[in-house]
Amino acid sequence: MSRLVLIDGSSYLYRAFHALPPLTAADGTPTGALFGIVNMLRATLKENPDYTAFVVDASGPTFRDALYPQYKANRPPMPDELRAQVEPMMKIVQALGFPILREPGVEADDVIGTLALQAHAAGIPVTISTGDKDFAQLVRPGITLTNTMTGSVLDDAGVFEKFGVRPDQVVDLLALMGDTVDNVPGVDKCGPKTAAKWLGEYGTLEAVIAGADRIGGKIGENLRAALGRLPLNQQLVTIKTDVALAQAPQDLKLKPRDVEALRALYAQYGFGAALRELDGGAAAPAARQAGTAPVPPVAEEAPDPALSAPGRYECITDEAALQEWVARLAAADVVSFDTETDSLDPMRANLVGLSFAVEPGHACYIPVGHEYPGAPAQLDCAKVLDTLRPLLEDPGKTKLGQHGKYDLHVLRRHGVHVRGYGEDTMLESFVWNAGGQRHDMDTLAQKYLGYTTIKYEQVAGKGAKQILFSQVALDDATRYAAEDADVTLRLHRVLSARLASAPSLASVYRDIEMPLVPVLERIESNGVLVDVAELRRQSADLSTRMLAAQQRAHDIAGRAFNLDSPKQLGQLLFEELKLPALVKTPTGAPSTNEEALEAIADQHELPRLILDYRGLAKLRNTYTDKLPDMVNPDTGRVHTSYHQAGAATGRLSSNDPNLQNIPIRTEDGRRIRTAFIAPPGRRIVACDYSQIELRIMAHLSGDPGLLGAFEGGLDVHRATAGEVFGVPVADVSGDQRRAAKAINFGLMYGMSAFGLAKQLGIGRGEAQDYIALYFNRYPGVRDYMERVRQQARDQGYVETVFGRRLQLNEIHSRNQAQRAGAERAAINAPMQGTAADIIKRAMVSVQAWLDLHPGRALMLMQVHDELVFEVDADFVDTLVPEVRRRMAEAASLKVALVVDVGSGENWDQAH
Structure with missing residues (x-):
């Protein structure tokens, strides 16, 4: 079926400008927004749309200005750095072959709305590529929104989940809320939740207006004061869908791209990855099939010299300097921070100092606990934290760290509950290239910045002679600690831009990994x-x-x-x-x-x-x-540490102690679990996904037999045995079920006939016959396995359902064993990685619900596919259905996710 993709160029230009770092070309020309637009367009082209257009605002007033002269009156003029990128953007868009649409008298939104409904009426599915919430009013079956910069997609259900109203109520929602960007005043103090609540109760704006007298309190007074302007608001926020246009949707076909113009533009603005794709991308698949080296799955650019220069660092030991830096932090969009302590155990560490940076090359260190003979006077720790607390606890102020979970622990123990922790360079690196490198700061600085950091041993010594950081001289401590905050900010400038070039990875980072950081910090703090x-x-x-x-x-x-x-x-x-x-x-x-x-x-x-x-x-x-x-x-509890940037598939691991490896299949292992207990008046509740990786296999393969077994609620191993051995399910023997279970799980891990024979204690020929029977009964599984192997060979990586990548650098190895290992990983990684993504999403959702019921329940542990809680005994019946629902809804697969739940006085009883 043909498809139309409409790109909201004006919205993306501004969003890319504010979201990406201030990159520049070699001649100093700003390119940050341009970089984001180019990557977004490249991603769009890879989807092969049948029809498409790049829509931008025309200059001059629109009909909305005539309706309301103050419309957009408070919008500042376009920054010079952004204005300089508009003309290059249009040249690149044109050279790529996108039709460019500008219509005087209306906004780009109205052009997009008109084309979207025209295409919808003609039966053409429409994707609107935008980050603007106003377009949610156009969503309906056949029209969806996608934000290429974040990877998010909104359909009817997504609109309701995000805004709390149906798409046909979005206009009324916007009218009530108003829009400060467009200078459309709404009801004072009426945010999206209040507006959605009113529309949920009354249905339409007209009904809300009619019922305004029944709404009490100050907010009701505010509503009644705004009644006169709400109909105008409704007109202003409604996207026109009847603009007279010269082009119909079917006229919007891509033109042939101007390769020479693109090559010159990409070279001029330093877009190396786009240039390599232009010069080599088209021939790459054929070359790979011919057996030559594949295109590298992760393009790595040379370090930017501007981010490798020495920094300027300050040691803050007086109130005036502290206040100056607080003002600087308050004005920054992103605050890079780090803590220095006297222990690697965050649950026991004492704060020695804090470092901050808001621009590359300039950072400060605030010592609060250095103790050595002749140490200079330092600011009082409690007073420093009180001064910084409003900023650190402000959810609207984005904080950045390198493995910041440790710092969140330290500050929580010292009475500061950091909110707004929104960026982490360790996780940016992990998501960008999970298996290709270590993700510590020293390694990343060398790789991405060409910068050699000061090592801890250089300031504190090593071995038996190593001193605590509290004993390090302030000059040395400042150079070391401030550099940490500075280098973190520099790395973020590089890594955030790379993630922006890969929307699916950006979504994994933004929607899965970052929201999980404070959740893991809470779990670790809870202890067991x-x-x-x-x-x-x-x-x-x-x-x-x-x-x-x-x-x-x-x-x-x-x-x-x-x-x-x-x-x-x-x-x-x-x-x-x-x-x-x-x-x-x-x-x-x-x-x-x-x-x-x-x-x-x-x-x-x-x-x-x-x-x-x-x-x-x-x-x-x-x-x-x-x-x-x-x-x-x-x-009085045991506190493990969870690692997000460990396994390339995204699975969490834990240590000190490792709670992932306590055996559950042996009686002795289960006995150990009896020692994990609930205090008096509480219960342990364990919630475990049932056969999640097999369900993901059913989803990915789409095999009717496997899907049918799950949809019918059958014992899938018994059902598989019935299929493979050709007997009624009721007649399947224990040995047959055991063999089917070995096949089900073995094939997910790429097990060969030799491996299956060894596991079942049978001959290799008999095992091969079992596998042949299995594939004959489940051909979709065989096709999936071959498809994913080919995908790995073609692009050098495979992906989870949510877009996480596993790089397979040995997929073209001349060593047969290495190549076979990479193929086995290619088959298993999408399932294991998707399972990891699902439980991470579930943890974030469950913790958000737990926060609404403080003290009633704690999330204690994540062990593979299981979440373990400590719950008030009289709250168990409330918690179980809510957690089960949130875990089951963490992904929408072709088969339902099933969650087994148990409870008891200890962890073993909860199984």
Whole structure:
């Protein structure tokens, strides 16, 4: 079906100007807005629209000025830096082949509205590319909005979710709210929630006006005072859809692009990625098919020399200098900040100082806790925090950090609850290129800025001679700490621009990762209560059983040996007992790792006994012995740390302690979970997605058989067994279900026939037959797997449902094992990554609801596909349906997301 894409050029120009850093070409020409527009247009072209137009405002007054002379009267003139980018923008748009529309007497909105309804009447689906909320009034089946800079899409349901009203009520909503940008005064103190509430109750603006006498309070008085201007407001905010235009939607076809003009323009303004795409993009797929090197999946530009220059840093030790910097911070759009402390544990760290930057190359350090002989006088910590608190707690002031979750913890412990934490360079780097690099500041500064940072060891020493930061001299501390804030801001200038060039990645960063930061900080701060006495009992029991296993091993061997010594164990197994060495170390020696012992466990009693012994030792050493020592003396709880920028698929990991790896399939692992308890009057509630990755496979593959199994509420493994083995579901045996489960999960991880045979203990030929039967019954899964492999070969990465990318740098490797590994990752990453995205979205939604009920429940842990809560006993029945709904609605897949819920006095009982 043909499609029309209408681009709101005027809106994007302003939004790109304010959203992107002030980039410049080599000759000093400003290019920030132009950069954003070019990337937006390139993204639009990749969607291959049938018809399209780039619509901008014409100069001169419009009919709205005649209706209301003060219309847009308070809008400032276009900044010179932006004006200089208009002509280059139009040249590039024209060279790309986009029809450009300007219509005197009306606004670009009216041209777009007219064309949208004309196309809709002709049965042509319409996408309006804009960031302007006014266009929500045009949304209906067949007309959607997309914001290419953020990746968001609005349909009927999306409009209601965002504004709280239907699209046909948006005009009335805008009339009540007014529009300060266009100088349309609404009802005083009437924001979007109040306007939506009125329209939800009365239906239309006319009905609200008629019922104004029934609305009480000050807001009712304000409404009655505004009644006379509301009909005019309605006219002003209504998009005209009957403008007489020379072009019909079917006339708006792309013209051939002027490659030479584009090459000259891209080169002039320094758009390297666009230039490379222009020169090599068209031939790239054929080259890849021919077996040559692919186009790099992530284009990396050379560091900007302007962002690599030395900085100018101030040490703030008097009130006047502090107030001067507070004023500077208050005037900034983005405030880069960092904390310095005396500990790496944010739950125990004391604040030593804070650093800030608002422009590259200029930063300050405010010391509040340096203690060493001869240390200069410093400002009082409490007074500094009181002075900074309004700014740090202002949700409207955007804060920027590098791994800022740590700093949020530190400031919360010191009484400052940071709000408005909206940018994080670690996460920008992670989303931009998750698997290609480390994401610490030193690495990023070198890579993106060509800048070598001062290392902590250079100011505090290392090893046994390392001192606390509170003992570092102020001059050294200032250079180190202020540089952190400065470099963070410089990195943000680079990384934010790169994300803006990839709307799907920008959306992952903006809509998934950043909202999760304060949620994780809250979870970590909440901590979890553990039963120390129970853990001590379990440690004693594990030790007794380890001793028994050790004695049994000695009896079997006929002599004593060290079960923890790989050398002694290898000598016993492979030299004395003559067991086959089926797994080798990298040096070629017989291995005694878990895989090696499993491989020979059916040939002798000793390997299985050693595996059991190691399992007991791991539980004792990792959990039952260590957890009691990790209880925070201030809170009486254990506080883990979650890592967002770890796994390339986006899955969270945790450490100190690692709560992701407590075994759940063994009785001993479940016993450890009994020590995670609720205090008196509270309950532990666990909410776990059921078979989420299989459901995502059903969604991505679209296979009718797999979709049908989930839609019918069947046991999907039993249903698969019925399909594969050709028996009625009711007659499926336990072994058949086990084999089907192994196939279902194995194929998601790219398991071969050899791997399946090994897991099921059958011959390779029989395993291959199972897989063939599976693909015969679920051809959509086979097609998906081949499709995603080809996608990985073509573009060097695969994506989740939400647009997160996994780079597959070895997909074209000449090493067959590396290439096969990349293909397996290509199949699994979209499912595992989508599952990670879904639970992150769920966590943000659930925490927003928990915030409405302070003290009633705490989110304690995220473990793979599970969320764990501590809840007032009389609040469990309220929480469960709300959390279940929010988790289920975290994604719209072709099959429903199902959430299993349990509760109890401890974590194990909650399963």
